[in-house]
Amino acid sequence: MKRKGAFVRRIPRHLRWTVLASVLVLVGGAACGSDHKKNSSANSTSTAAGAVKDGGQIVFGADQEPTGFNIGTSKDNGSSVAVVIRNIWPSAYRVRPDFSLEPYLLDGPATVTSQNPFTVEWKIKQAANWSDGTPVSADDFEYYWQHCNATDKDDDCASTTGYDQITKLEKVDPKTVRTVFKAPFSDYESLFGNLPPSHIAKKTPGAAGWNTTFNDSPMLSAGPYIFESWQKGSTLTIVRNDKWWGPKPHLDKIIYRFLPDSSSQPDALRNNEVNMIYPQPQLDQVNVVKGFPGVTSGISFGPTFEHLTFNFKNQFLALPEVRQAIAYGVDRQAIVTTLMKPFSDKASQLDNRVYVSTQKGYEAHGQDFAKVDVGKAQAALEKAGFKKGGDGIYAKGGKRLQLRLSTTAGNKLREQQGVLIQAQLKAVGIDIRIDNSDNKTLFGTRFPKGDFDIANFAWIGTPFPASSARQLYGTGSASNYGKYTNPAVDDLMNKSLAEVDPTKRTALLNQADTTMWTDLVNLPLYQKPTFIAFSDKYTNIQDNTTTETPFWNVEEWGLKSSAG
Amino acid sequence: MGGFILRRLAISIPLIIVSSFVVFLLVAAAGDPLAELRGNPNTPKSTIEARRHQLHLDKPVLVRYGMWAKGAIHGDFGRSFVTGEKVGPKLWRAIGVTMRLLAGSVLLAVLFGVMIGVVAALRQYSKFDYLATLFAFIFFSMPVFWLAAVLKDVGIRINEAVGHTWFFTVGEESPGLAGSFVHVWSDRLGHLVLPALSLILIQVAGWSRYQRASMLEVLNADYVRTAKAKGLPPGKVIVRHALRNALIPVVTLVAIDFGLLLSGAVITETVFAWSGMGRLLITGLQRQDINVVQAWLLVSATMVIVFNLVADVLYGYLDPRIRRA
Numbered sequence: 051m052k053r054k055g056a057f058v059r060r061i062p063r064h065l066r067w068t069v070l071a072s073v074l075v076l077v078g079g080a081a082c083g084s085d086h087k088k089n090s091s092a093n094s095t096s097t098a099a100g101a102v103k104d105g106g107q108i109v110f111g112a113d114q115e116p117t118g119f120n121i122g123t124s125k126d127n128g129s130s131v132a133v134v135i136r137n138i139w140p141s142a143y144r145v146r147p148d149f150s151l152e153p154y155l156l157d158g159p160a161t162v163t164s165q166n167p168f169t170v171e172w173k174i175k176q177a178a179n180w181s182d183g184t185p186v187s188a189d190d191f192e193y194y195w196q197h198c199n200a201t202d203k204d205d206d207c208a209s210t211t212g213y214d215q216i217t218k219l220e221k222v223d224p225k226t227v228r229t230v231f232k233a234p235f236s237d238y239e240s241l242f243g244n245l246p247p248s249h250i251a252k253k254t255p256g257a258a259g260w261n262t263t264f265n266d267s268p269m270l271s272a273g274p275y276i277f278e279s280w281q282k283g284s285t286l287t288i289v290r291n292d293k294w295w296g297p298k299p300h301l302d303k304i305i306y307r308f309l310p311d312s313s314s315q316p317d318a319l320r321n322n323e324v325n326m327i328y329p330q331p332q333l334d335q336v337n338v339v340k341g342f343p344g345v346t347s348g349i350s351f352g353p354t355f356e357h358l359t360f361n362f363k364n365q366f367l368a369l370p371e372v373r374q375a376i377a378y379g380v381d382r383q384a385i386v387t388t389l390m391k392p393f394s395d396k397a398s399q400l401d402n403r404v405y406v407s408t409q410k411g412y413e414a415h416g417q418d419f420a421k422v423d424v425g426k427a428q429a430a431l432e433k434a435g436f437k438k439g440g441d442g443i444y445a446k447g448g449k450r451l452q453l454r455l456s457t458t459a460g461n462k463l464r465e466q467q468g469v470l471i472q473a474q475l476k477a478v479g480i481d482i483r484i485d486n487s488d489n490k491t492l493f494g495t496r497f498p499k500g501d502f503d504i505a506n507f508a509w510i511g512t513p514f515p516a517s518s519a520r521q522l523y524g525t526g527s528a529s530n531y532g533k534y535t536n537p538a539v540d541d542l543m544n545k546s547l548a549e550v551d552p553t554k555r556t557a558l559l560n561q562a563d564t565t566m567w568t569d570l571v572n573l574p575l576y577q578k579p580t581f582i583a584f585s586d587k588y589t590n591i592q593d594n595t596t597t598e599t600p601f602w603n604v605e606e607w608g609l610k611s612s613a614g
Numbered sequence: 615m616g617g618f619i620l621r622r623l624a625i626s627i628p629l630i631i632v633s634s635f636v637v638f639l640l641v642a643a644a645g646d647p648l649a650e651l652r653g654n655p656n657t658p659k660s661t662i663e664a665r666r667h668q669l670h671l672d673k674p675v676l677v678r679y680g681m682w683a684k685g686a687i688h689g690d691f692g693r694s695f696v697t698g699e700k701v702g703p704k705l706w707r708a709i710g711v712t713m714r715l716l717a718g719s720v721l722l723a724v725l726f727g728v729m730i731g732v733v734a735a736l737r738q739y740s741k742f743d744y745l746a747t748l749f750a751f752i753f754f755s756m757p758v759f760w761l762a763a764v765l766k767d768v769g770i771r772i773n774e775a776v777g778h779t780w781f782f783t784v785g786e787e788s789p790g791l792a793g794s795f796v797h798v799w800s801d802r803l804g805h806l807v808l809p810a811l812s813l814i815l816i817q818v819a820g821w822s823r824y825q826r827a828s829m830l831e832v833l834n835a836d837y838v839r840t841a842k843a844k845g846l847p848p849g850k851v852i853v854r855h856a857l858r859n860a861l862i863p864v865v866t867l868v869a870i871d872f873g874l875l876l877s878g879a880v881i882t883e884t885v886f887a888w889s890g891m892g893r894l895l896i897t898g899l900q901r902q903d904i905n906v907v908q909a910w911l912l913v914s915a916t917m918v919i920v921f922n923l924v925a926d927v928l929y930g931y932l933d934p935r936i937r938r939a
Contacts, residue, residue: 109789117697124651124661125698203660206668210658265698282699283707283889285789305789310897311884318784318887321770489649528659 102589102608107303111315111324115308116286119264119277121244122198126264127208133328133599134306137275137288138268140186141243142172144602147594149353149409149513151239155186155272157225160238162550167217168231170238176225177295180247180270188221193248195219195229197260204257211517212241234548236555237514247272274299274605284308300608319345319583326591328600331581333392339583347583349394352595353406353511356467356575358455359532364503366451371434373570376504377419378427379478385470386576389463393579400574404519404563406511407577408595411556415567416574427478436479444479454485457506458492464506467575471506497531505531508578513596515559516546523562523571534571587613619923626919630912634686637911638679638904645902647671647695669695682908691909696901701909704894709876709913711786712883712890716875719810723817724868730818731825731864732857735833746822753819762812762885769808781808784887809886813879817871824867829860862932866925873921876914 114130119138121131144154153159157173178186198207200214207213215235220228229238247270251259263269268277274296275288286306290299309315312329316339319327329335331349339347358380360367367373382399390397400407401416428438436444436451444451455471457464465486472482482504487496496502512518520543521527525535542562549555566572582593582600589610594602648665651657666672670681685692691701734746753761769781782788782805791801832838833856841855842848880892887893891910898906 111784115697124657124665125696127657128650200658200660203664206664207661208657210661262698282704283711283893284785287790303790307785307789308889309784309887310893310900311887314784314885314887317766317770321773321781321783322779323782323784323788488645489652493649493652494646 101611102300102606103611103613104298104300104608105302106300106609106613107305108301108326108588108607109305109307109324111309111318111327111329112286112306113312113329114310115283116280118266119268120246120260122194122208122246123206123261124208125206125261129597129599132597133601134286134288135244135268136273136598136601137304137604138271138273138277138291139244139246140178140272141245142241143239143243145513145594145596145598146602147592147596149596151513155242155245162238163228165234168234168548170229170231171222172227172229172242174225174227175295178272179293179295180249180272181276181291181293182270183293184247184249184270185224186245186272187224188227189224190245190248191227191242192219192221193251193260194242194245197257202257204261206257206261211521212237234550235517236547236550237517240512240514240517245272275304278303294605297605299605301604304604316342316583319585322585325588326582326584326600328580328582328593331393331579336393336581339581342583344586345583346586346591347581348593349396349579349581350593350595351394351397351406351408351577352580353409354508354578355400355403355406355511356464356506356508356578357400357403357572358471358575359505359507359572360534360570361500361503361505361531362533362535363500364453365449366446366453367503369434370570371430372451374430375427375478375480376475377570377573378423378430379475379480380471380573381422381474382419382573382575383421384474385467388470389467390576390579393581397576397579400576402560402563403523403566403572403574404515404559405556409511409513409515411515411560413560413563415560415564418567419573422474424478431479438479442476442479443481450481451479452481452483453503455482455504455506456485456487456492456496456502459486459488467506498528500531500533502531511577516543516549516555519543519559519562520547523566532571534569536565536569536571539565539569586610619927622923622926623919629919630915631683633915634683634908634911635679638682638908639675641899641902641904641907642675642678644899647902647904649902682905686908686912691912692905694906695903701905704906705909705913708889708891708894708910711888712876712879712892714786715806715809715813715879715883715888715890716872718806719813720817720868720872720875722810723814723821726814727818727821728825728861728864730822731827732829732852732860734822734826735829735860736852738830743826746826750819750823753815754823756816758812758816758881759885761815762809762882765808765812766885780804783808786888809879809882809888812882812886813875821864821868825860825864828863829856832856832860835859858932862929865928865932869921869925869928870918873918873924876917876921 110133112130112133116126116131116134117128118126119131119135120126121135140155142154142156142160143151145151155175155178157175160170160172163169163171172191174186180186195213195216197205198210198213199216200210212235215231215233216229217232218230222228246264250269251263253259254263267280271277271291274291274294276291278287278289280286285308287303289303290301307324309318312332313335315324315327315329316335318324319339320342336349339345360373362368386397386399398407399420401414401420402412405412431444431451434446436446439445439450455468457468468484472484475482497505509522521529523530523534523539524543525540539562542558542565546555546558546562549558580593580595584591587609589608590603590606591600592603593600646652647669648662648671651662651665670678682692691705693700694704730746734743737743766783769783773779773781786805787802791798838851838856841851876891880895883890883892884896891914894906895910898910
C-alpha cells in the first residue's frame with residue numbers, strides 16, 4: 051500500500067515549490083474555466099410589456115462602426131448604419147417583426163389613385179418636422195427619387211428598384227406627393243425609407259450632396275432620437291429627440307459601443323459594460339450567454355436563407371430528372387439537425403423560396419422533397435436514361451454524373467454543408483466535387499459568368515417579395531445566376547408586381563413558387579438564425595429580423611420601473 | 615555615431631518601399647472591397663461600376679500602387695475605402711490609443727522583468743528562482759488570447775463578488791466618461807488593468823529569463839570576480855559592474871520588442887476592444903480597406919526600423935567597445 055505523502059517526498063526538495071505552484075495554477079485555471087451559474091431568464095426574444103420608467107440609457111454592443119449615415123447609398127447600405135439611422139431619419143413605412151407594414155411617417159397608407167398610369171399618393175404627417183423646425187415635406191421625397199432613379203451615374207444609390215419606374219413625381223402640396231409609374235409596381239410601400247433632410251443635402255449640389263453630405267453626421271433628425279456625438283473607433287451616441295412627432299421615447303440616450311470582435315461581446319454584457327448585443331450567432335457564445343444571470347436572450351430565424359441554385363446551362367442539370375434526384379437525395383432535415391438545431395429546436399427546413407417561414411403568406415410547397423428518398427432519386431435518374439456504373443455513380447452517354455458544388459471558401463458552416471451534401475448525393479450515385487472560391491471570385495466572376503454547376507449561398511427575404519422574386523428568378527435578370535427561364539413564372543411575377551391587393555398578390559407569388567418547385571430552380575435549405583441578448587433591466591425590446599433591426603420600436607424601450 | 619544612424623536610415627528606405635509594395639499586392643489580391651455589394655441583388659450594376667471607378671479599382675494594381683505611393687510621400691494616406699474618412703487622422707488616433715496601453719505596460723514589464731531576472735540570478739536554485747522559472751515558463755508558453763480570456767473571467771468574478779465594477783473588459787474608457795479628475799482616471803485605470811496585465815505577464819516572462827541568463831553570465835565573469843576580490847561592497851559590484859553589463863542584451867531586446875508592440879498588440883487590443891493599431895489592422899484587413907492597411911504598414915515598418923536603430927544606439931551607449939568599433 052502506498053503511503054500518503056510518499057509521492058511528495060519522492061520529489062527533490064528544490065523542486066517541491068515548483069510542483070506545488072504548478073498544481074495551484076492548474077487548479078486556479080480550472081476554477082476560472084468552470085461553468086457559470088444558470089440564470090433564471092426566459093429564453094425569448096422579447097420582454098413582456100411592463101411598467102416602464104422614463105430616463106436612463108442603454109449601451110448597445112455593435113459589431114461594426116457605421117460607414118456614414120446615408121443608408122440610401124451603397125457605401126452606407128449596411129446593418130451598422132441601419133441600427134443607428136432608422137432611429138433618426140423617417141421612413142414612409144415601418145416593417146414589423148412579422149414582416150407586416152404600417153405607415154410610419156405617412157398619415158395613413160399610401161393610396162393607389164390610378165391603375166393606368168399607375169399612380170400612388172403619399173400623405174406625410176402634418177406634425178412631422180426636422181429637428182431644426184423645417185417640415186418633413188414632399189421635397190424630401192423628391193430629393194430621394196432624384197438620386198435613386200438611375201438617371202445620374204454619379205449618384206451612389208444602393209437600390210434603384212422602383213424609383214427607376216417612377217416617371218413623374220408631383221408635389222401636390224408640401225405634405226402630399228404623387229408618384230406616377232411606368233408600369234404597375236405593387237411593392238411601392240418599399241420606397242422612401244430613411245429619408246435624409248433634403249434641405250441640408252442640397253447645400254452641396256448634384257450627386258456629391260447625396261453621396262457625401264452625411265458621411266460624418268446625419269445632421270438632423272425627424273425620428274425618436276437625434277445624433278449627439280461620434281467618437282470614432284469607440285462610441286456613437288444618440289439622444290431623445292424632443293421634437294419628434296411620435297410618442298415620447300422612454301430612454302434618454304442610446305450609446306453604440308463598437309466591439310468588432312464578437313467574442314468580446316458576451317463578457318461585456320455579463321460585466322454590464324454593454325446592456326444589449328446582437329451578434330452573428332455562434333453556437334458556443336449562444337450557450338454561454340444563456341447561462342448569464344439577469345440576461346434575456348433568444349434565437350430567431352431571420353430572412354436570410356441558404357439554398358442550392360442549379361445552373362440550367364449544365365448539360366445534366368438542364369434535365370429536370372437530375373434536379374429532382376438532387377432534391378430527393380439531399381437530406382435537408384439532416385442538414386438542419388446538424389447545423390441549425392443546436393441553435394434552436396425551432397429550426398426547420400424552408401419550403402418556399404419567395405416567402406420565409408416567419409412571413410405572412412408563407413406556404414410550404416416543398417413537401418414532396420421534405421424527406422430524403424434515395425429510391426425516388428435513383429428512379430428519376432434512371433427515367434432520364436442514366437445507368438449506374440461500377441463505381442456507384444450514374445452515367446449517361448458515357449459521361450459520369452459529376453457536378454461541382456461551389457460556395458464561399460472559408461465559410462466553415464457552408465464548407466461543412468458541402469461535405470454533408472457530397473456524402474448524401476454519393477449515396478444516390480451523384481459525384482459531387484467541391485469547388486469553392488472566395489467571395490470576390492464567386493460573385494464577381496463565376497456566378498455572373500455561369501461558371502458553376504450547383505451554387506450554395508444565401509438570399510435575403512424581404513417584406514416585398516414581388517420585386518425581389520422577379521429579380522432573383524425572372525428571365526434575363528442579372529441575379530438569376532442559374533439562367534432559369536419559365537414564361538409562366540415570369541407572367542405570374544409580373545402580375546404580382548401589378549397586383550395591389552395583398553391577398554391576391556400573395557396567391558400569385560405562391561403559385562409562382564409552386565411552379566418553381568416543379569421546375570426546381572433551386573433547393574431552399576433553411577433560414578439562418580439571429581441572436582439577441584439584453585439585460586433584464588430593460589423592457590419592450592423585441593427582435594426584428596428585417597432591415598428595421600431590433601431597434602424598430604426603440605421609442606418603447608425603457609428601464610423597468612423595478613430596475614434600480 | 616551620426617554617420618552610423620544615417621547609413622542605417624538609408625538602408626531602411628528601400629526596405630519600406632519593398633514591404634509596402636508586397637503588402638499592397640497581397641491585400642489587393644486578398645479580396646474584393648465590393649464583394650458585399652456584388653452579393654446584393656438590389657444593387658444596380660451602374661452603382662458597383664461607379665464605386666469601382668471611385669476607388670480606382672478599375673485601374674491596374676501597379677497604377678494603384680503608384681497613386682498610393684505618390685500620396686504617401688506627400689503625407690496623404692488617402693481615404694478609407696469603407697467610410698471615406700481620411701486615413702491620417704484614423705492612424706494618429708490609433709497610435710495614441712496603443713501608446714496609452716503600451717507606455718505603462720512596457721515600463722512595468724521592464725521593471726519587473728529586470729528585477730525578477732536579477733534576483734533569480736543572484737539566488738540561483740533558490741525557491742524564488744524556481745518560482746520565477748515556473749512563472750516564466752507558464753506565461754511564456756501561454757497564448758495571449760487565452761490569458762486575456764482568463765483575466766477577463768477573473769476580473770468579472772471579482773466585480774460580481776464585490777458588487778462593483780472595478781475591472782472593465784472592453785474599451786479604453788466608459789462611454790460618455792465625465793466627472794472629476796479622480797473619477798475619470800480611476801475609470802481609465804479600471805479599463806487599463808486587464809489588457810496591461812496580459813501584456814505585462816507575457817513580456818515579464820520573456821524578459822526576466824533573458825535578464826537572469828545575462829546576469830548569471832556576467833556574475834561568473836573575471837572582472838566581477840576581480841571587483842569582489844578588490845573588496846568592493848557587494849551592492850556596488852552588482853549594480854555597477856554586473857548589472858550594467860547584464861542589461862545590454864535585455865535593453866536591446868526591449869527596444870526591438872517595443873517597436874513590434876507599437877505596430878499593435880494585435881490580439882490584446884482585439885480581445886479587449888481597444889481601438890489601437892492592432893484593431894486598425896484587423897478591421898482594415900477584414901474590410902479589404904487597402905489604404906488603411908498600407909498606412910498601418912508604413913507606420914509599423916518605420917517603428918520597427920526606428921526602434922532597431924534605438925537598440926543599436928543604446929547598445930553603443932551601454933558598451934563603449936561598440937562605439938569605438
